[in-house]
Amino acid sequence: MPHDTVYYLGIAADEPIRLARLKANQTSLLAKYNLTENDAQAMCQAEGLLSPLYAFTGRGGCWFCPNASMRELRHRYQQQTHLLWEHRLQTLAEVQAHKSNLENQIEQLARQRKVLYRQKQEPERAAREEQIQKLTKQIKALCHEFYICTDIEADAAMMQEKLRQAELAAQQERNEVKEDEYKRRSSRPDGARGASVFRGGY
Template sequence: MNRLLDYTQNKDKTEHQLYVTGFGCDPENACTIMEQTKRTWGKPVDKGILAYHIIQSFSPGEASPDKVHEIGCEFARRFLADRFECTISTHLDKGHLHNHIVCNSVSYADGRMFRNDFDTYYRKIRQLSDNLCRENHLSVIETDGKGQSYFEWLGGKTGNPRIRSMVYKDVELAIASADSFVGFISEMQGMGYAVKYGPRVEHLSVRHKNAQRNVRIDRLDPRFSEQALREYYRQMHQLPADMRREYKEQHTPQPQWRPAEFPPAVKRMRCRTSFSKPYRKVTGFMACYYHYCRLLRRACRGKATKRCYFLLREDFLKFNRYQKQTQLLWEHRLETLDDVQAYKADLENQIQHLARQRKVLYRQKQEPERAARDEQIQKLTKQIKALRHEFYICADIEADAAMVQEKLRQAELAAQQERNEVKEDEYKRRSSRPDGARGASVFRGGY
């Protein structure tokens, strides 16, 4: 809490603390006063939630620092000051002005803890902040009440898609591939989805064979509702054939999920000298897992062929699992299944040895050596936990190795087939005349 208060009251960020105000406490000794309040009501000062941190941001150039700080103080006066000590610090170091509000977790009035839940945030903190902005004629972010789960946000951040993101992308592909609503249903079923629709079903929903529950696709995008899809295909069928492609491009929804941006590739040049040490070529499981993880990442980013995408999309959610297996194989240079099994047996022996040592320490009951014994037990437990983690990864490798090799083989074969089809189509296109007839090949020789 002391570090948090030091950061929010930084002189370089607050114009030498010109925009720092305290309610129920002096900003300079706010940490001491908040801790004293906790001790008064018998609350811990070294564990649990010690304070709450609220950040209130404003659009660039919309308000002056004085106005922003005044709004922050009014927010604290209406919501916090009658029960909790708090400090308000306005930071000027970014392109947008923002307030840092630090509030004690224990009330000085009755000793009760600050209630942190969705109702407090949406109906009190956010609503009050929005009202203050409207009163001062400042902009407010208007939402439709639908948020994004943490796992969806994390999937977009790390580049690993989640179930809802995968469903969204598959629905887009089905809409683009089908020419009617019935064709759309067939496309979704062909991708492995069970589809619920019809007059007795209120909302169109799908469920993948590896998922546990249905997903209402109209919640992903209103244009995915059954009524909207039927109207989309009805309108398309009324158009001439040459206008249908343009209609599709204008009305097909754009992808909502985007993978994380990766840093640009840096070109490097190799220089062979007497100091250069050639590395041994990677083979076996290491090479297989490395290529498979690379192929999964390319498919997630939309850089693989369509056949590879449909073949590998069920393994997108297991990317972290395969990545951990690849890292273990790389660190310990395990190139064959026998190497993995030998390393796994060695891990099991180490775990048993450390468990016996810990068991002996558990049986010792001498009080003077209790602190040192507990510390040693914690150290052994930490080592056992790390070894067990690697042991479980080895077991996963044994279970997944054959499948990974087969999927990699199928993906490479599918990619090669698709490349061959593209080459064949290109050859047919180039060898045909403008009127559509095939041209005769001509041999021209010389004497």
């Protein structure tokens, strides 16, 4: 990035400690327009852009956060199980195909909503606003399923990596056992080996 690049960060006006840490090339539009965290959440809520995570938790951290509560982890499990059963998804490939289909639906609805936003005819304003809200609700529901599919993909990748590491560890252990056995046999006294050969020859 060029040296004069300005970075816009999402720090609210009521976060003085974080704002004090901003560097010279960093700024916050929320602070500039005196918008608090609650203001930002209300704006996202009004536009249907609020993360579905806030339906069951007060924060939107990453799913693997070590500070995640049991309620968050339990909700994650329940949501994934419900999605898999509802759509009869049995393999990761089926989950990925369903996610791709969701993405296409979201894009189509978003385009429809964009057209409605651009319409300026005042007489149809009430009907237009109702359609926008309906589309926003549908998009939000589809996005929620999309996020769950993404979580399932992440969980599957993590489990595959753990299985790979476990297999490597098991293989290493087998190799060490074979090496120890070889060393043990190689360290036998010459007399014991000779006696064995003598008996075999006799």
